[in-house]
Amino acid sequence: MFQKVFLTVLLSGCLGVGLNVARADDGSSILVTTAAITQGSLPQVVTMYGSIATAAPAQQTLVAPLQAQVRDVYVRAGAVVAQGAPLLRFMPTPASELAYTQAESAAKLATALQQRTETLxxxxxxxxxxxFQANKDAADARATLASLKAQGADGPHIMRAPFKAIVTSVNAAPGAVVAAGDALVGIAPPDKLELAAGVVPDQANAVNVGDAVVLTPIGQGPAINGKVSFRAAVVEASNGLVPVDIEVLGGQAMLGEMFRADVTVGQVSGYIVPHDAVLVNPAGQTYIVQDNKGAAKFVVVQVLNSTQDQDVVRGPVDINAPVIRSGNYQLNDGDKIRLSDDAGDSGK
Incomplete structure (x- = not known):
């Protein structure tokens, strides 16, 4: 009997507390902070990622001028060399030396015949x-000899950098025999760099040559400026992205360094609200909550553009009513609100 009475009293007490809480909440207000809504525009940005490479139009490949044997290699890929710096040394092969000796003999003979014909x-x-024929034969023989000499067939030859450059590749090793035209050293100007990036296909058409870009290194370091120099019209099969090349306009960047590229492709206009003022309801609709004379008013909006701090929205917004940016997730439509002391430009 005692247990039943005790249980009844306990339940009555609990229910009484519950009713008291409900009555305490009834008619109460929720503390919020607000911000003013403005009309304006924000840049529309397409983000992509890539790594620094030498600009394709500026790349040069130095080739073997004749069949030769590489004796010494003085550089490696990634090195920065001054104009005139030695890159490698090669010797003509026996076949090249023979061709030079024969050309030298032919030039001497043709010159002698030219002089004899003049006397005759x-x-x-x-x-x-x-x-006339003797003069032509002598000129041809001297030209052949000069060409072979310029190619290095007359002895050891050092290949030098034609300008200050980054060595992008070295395709020969000491002792290797190379044929005329074989690629030996790749070089590029150090101030002609670009970001080789890729953009998802559904955003590719928004990116155009000349668009301004902010390049932010992955990790630490200051952002640098760039501009789009090329945007492909096909999808790269290896990664499913559309290739985009971005010219580096200033700052320090190293070959192979990874960057995030934020490309400004236009401006989006509408109502500008704080990013944290935009919520999503259970139906998947985006909405904001406005201060309607001390009561919460839900307004369904469409988000047109979004940044880290602000969003551009469209919808039946009252520009004169502040938007609630904190405490908004606790509200129901029509709830009473009160402003905190740090409401800022809340339109009190």
Missing amino acids: VMGHMATDQQL
Whole structure:
């Protein structure tokens, strides 16, 4: 009997507390902070990622001028070299040396025949046509010899950097025999760099050559400026992205360094509200809560553009009513609100 009475009293006490809480909440207000709504625009930004490479139009490949054997390699990929710096040394192969020796002999013989023909013409023992042919043969022989000499067939030859450059590749090792035209060293100007990036296909058409870009290194370091120099019209099969090249306009960047690229592709206009003022209801609709003369008013909006701090929205917004940015997730439509002391420009 005692247990039943005790249980009844206990339940009555609990129910009484519950009713008291409900009555305490009835007619109460929720503390919020607000911000003013403005009309304006925010930049529309497409974000992509990539790594620094040498600009394709500025790349050069130094090739073997003739068949030769590489004796020494003085540089490695990634090095920065001054104009005129030695890159590698090579010697002509026996076949190249033979070609030079034969060209040298042919030039001497052609010159001697030229001089003899000139003498014969003066003695009326040869025709002008024969002299013309002798002159041509001598000129051709000297040109062939000069070409082989310029290629390095006359002895050891050092390949030098034609300008201050970054060495992008070295394709020869000491002892290697290379043919004429084989790629030996790749170089590029150190101030002609670009970000090789990629954008998802549904955003690619918004990106155009000339668009301004802010490049932020992955990790630490200051942001640098750039601009879009190329945007492909096809999807790269290897990664499903559309290739985009971004010219680096200033600042320090290293080959292979990773960057985030924020490309400004336009402006989006509408109502500007704080990012934390935009909520999503159970139906998946985005909405804001406005201060309607001390009561919460739910307004369904469409988010047109979003940044870290602000959103551009469209909808039946009252620009004269502040938007609630904190405490909004606790509210129901029509709830009474009260402003905190740090409401700022809440429109009190």
